[in-house]
Amino acid sequence: MTEKIIWKPRGQGASTLIAGQGGDAKEVEGRFIEWLQEREETTTEILVLADLAAELMAAKAAKKKAEEAESKANEEIAWIEMKLVEQMALQEIEKFAAHGQLFFPIVQSFPAVDKEVEGRFIEWLQERNEDGIYKLTVHPQTLKAFYNQHDEWHEELSAFLKVHEKIRIGTRTQK
Numbered sequence: 001m002t003e004k005i006i007w008k009p010r011g012q013g014a015s016t017l018i019a020g021q022g023g024d025a026k027e028v029e030g031r032f033i034e035w036l037q038e039r040e041e042t043t044t045e046i047l048v049l050a051d052l053a054a055e056l057m058a059a060k061a062a063k064k065k066a067e068e069a070e071s072k073a074n075e076e077i078a079w080i081e082m083k084l085v086e087q088m089a090l091q092e093i094e095k096f097a098a099h100g101q102l103f104f105p106i107v108q109s110f111p112a113v114d115k116e117v118e119g120r121f122i123e124w125l126q127e128r129n130e131d132g133i134y135k136l137t138v139h140p141q142t143l144k145a146f147y148n149q150h151d152e153w154h155e156e157l158s159a160f161l162k163v164h165e166k167i168r169i170g171t172r173t174q175k
Helices: 025-038 049-090 115-127 140-149 151-157
Strands: 096-098 101-103
Touching: 140 151
Parallel strands: none
Antiparallel strands: 096 101
């Protein structure tokens, strides 16, 4: 016996479950089966939710551990680079070779427009015919928050926005 369960997130129809594509429940089910077959993850056994939840928690723990290791490695790299730059300047060395690698300093600049004088900066660019570099943008997180706060405008906003929906499983510690 096969059970068909279509989970509908609050305020959404089943047709939004697969990559934001429309369609009725049978179309959604068909796209879901195709998606599983593409990944060769089809199974005839019924998976126990608790087992899947345990696998999810283990994967999240492994990811967190890897992120912490990456963060620690990045801190160590930054400290070693700072010491190398300091020693190269102290010894007046522009570049050197060691361990089959050439080492040299790179200066990176990260400018940001001062919001208080943004208008004057745009005028300055326009005077030099360089205003093409300046773009009015909205940060993705700001746009996401705006979109989520205004359900009543989703239909109108669809004329301007491409919305990709992703369903994840949230977790939190139970008390």
